[in-house]
Amino acid sequence: MHRRKLASILAAATVAAGTALTLVTHAGAAAGATAALSNNWYASAPYLMPQSNNPPDPAAVMAATGQKAFQLAFILAPDGGGCSPTWDGTSAVSADTTVAGVIGKIRGAGGDVSVSVGGYGGTKLGQTCSGASGTAAAYQQVIDKYGLHAIDFDLEEPEYENDAAIGNELGAAQILQRDNPGLFVSVTMPGTSAGTGWFGTQLLDKSKSLGFTPDNFSIMPFDGGFDGASSQTSALEAFHSLLMSHLGWDSAAAYAHEGFSGMNGKSDAAEYFYQADFQTVLDYATSHHLGRFTFWPVNRDRACTTTTDNGVCSNVSQSDWDFTKFTAKFAGATPPTTTTTTTTPAGSCAVAAWSATTAYNGGAVVSYDGHAWTAKWWTYGDIPGGGAGVWIDNGAC
Structure with a gap:
């Protein structure tokens, strides 16, 4: 699924082990910690790579779109091994100042962030940490460092196919949810025309066996033979049925815990998703009261000019931040009107x-x-x- 470029620009740093403290006791001590936004903003936060793929100025994006939150990606295990959180596998969270500066800029403009763990590629902490508690302790360091109010578990290949690793991730999410009251937790997984694949249904079954209910389960309906909005809404409807059958929810509860995570413009599999497609899916999401609407990523929410690199531009005709405006609308905002x-x-x-x-x-x-x-x-x-x-x-x- 997400063929995400993890071309990190920072060197690896040594991680100092931290003691896991709860959000309630430690958030106030975190640099730049701020009060939580309402959950509609975390549910709409588009992904943003803060260190690579030519990251945009988030404050400028906020001013142009009305979006208040971003989903910063990705927290991974160190490339050299171990159970300590890093950005992109190379930059130790414990020594970070770069991402902290980005977060400070967003919060200074009246916004906030969620942090996404996992993604496509790299080694995940669920694969290297000892059990759910060890995995949770590593992620708690990230929550404490940045005073987080939201976290996203982006569970993809190859970890997605590792039952023990997925157990560590979901178990860690459950522990973090318990130890950090009010923490907004999303779980993101690959999408198929059937909603999600076999490993996705196993993930739902494991969540049920743990008694773990995140704020939402989101699918990524792209990079899998999708063709525009109609194929995506069809996949969302199929996933809705899976949520009911595997988790025992009624229709309204299933929709309320369901999310969409799209990709703007040209996907890694050369599918194309235009502004009109986003509008159609947004209409579906709002009319069915879905719990999340986001996309990958803001870094490429701009037209290609001097390059066609799919990591930094969309390869479709657009104005800067056209697609981010749809997430702001999902949150209930009216994006500013710009005249070019x-x-x-x-x-x-x-x-x-x-x-x-x-x-x-x-x-x-x-x-x-x-x-x-x-x-x-x-x-x-x-x-x-x-x-x-x-x-x-x-x-x-």
Whole structure:
């Protein structure tokens, strides 16, 4: 699933073992600790890599979108082994100042963060720590260091297929939930057209056997043969059925504990998800009262200009932070309206603007959103850059 680039830019540091203290007793001592936001913000927090993949200025994103929270990724075991938390496997949490500075900037702008543990790639603490209690103690160091009010368990391959490791992760989540009253806990897993795969259903069964109920279970419906919003909402509906059958919840409870974690623009498997797709899934999430709506990641919530690196731009036509505005809307915010003024060189975009009420034959050329577009085939009402894939982007004009 998430083919996430963990190109960390910091050197490894030595970890000092810390004593696990509860959020209630220690949060006030953590640098930059702040009061918790309402849970709708943690439920909407989009992922952000704070150390790699050309991280944006989070305060600027907040000002442009109204988003107040971010999901910082990822906490892993050290690349050299051991049971101590690091950023991306290389930067010891105990010695960190870089991510702490990012968190301070977000909180200074009136926001907050959740921290995501796991992700795709790297070695997870559930694989290296001794049991659930040892795993929980490692994560408690992260909660204490940053005065966290929220944490995300992103359980993916290869740990996802390791029953003992998943037991450590879920058991640790349960311990943290108990020892840190009010802690918002999300669990994220791969998505399939059936909702989730066999390992996902085993994860649900293990959660039930532990008596562990997070704030939500979220699926990632991308990198698995998905095609636009309709395939994603279908997967969410299938996952809703799995939550009912495996956890014994009624329909309303299942929806309330269900979440969506998407990917904006071009996915790692060359699927495309446009702004219109996000709007459709957002409408589904709000109408069914889902418990979470997020995406991977803010680092690539911008158009590609000098590069097509999928880790730092979306490879679809967009304005900066278009997709983050959807998470802010899920939280109940109205994103600020921005006006972009562009100067068009003489002779450029000389073709007529696209019209929703005009039928176009294949080969027709139009202008839309500052780009020229060529129709692949006959089309009517399909927005250039939209999910139908009718239009070829000829570039800025």
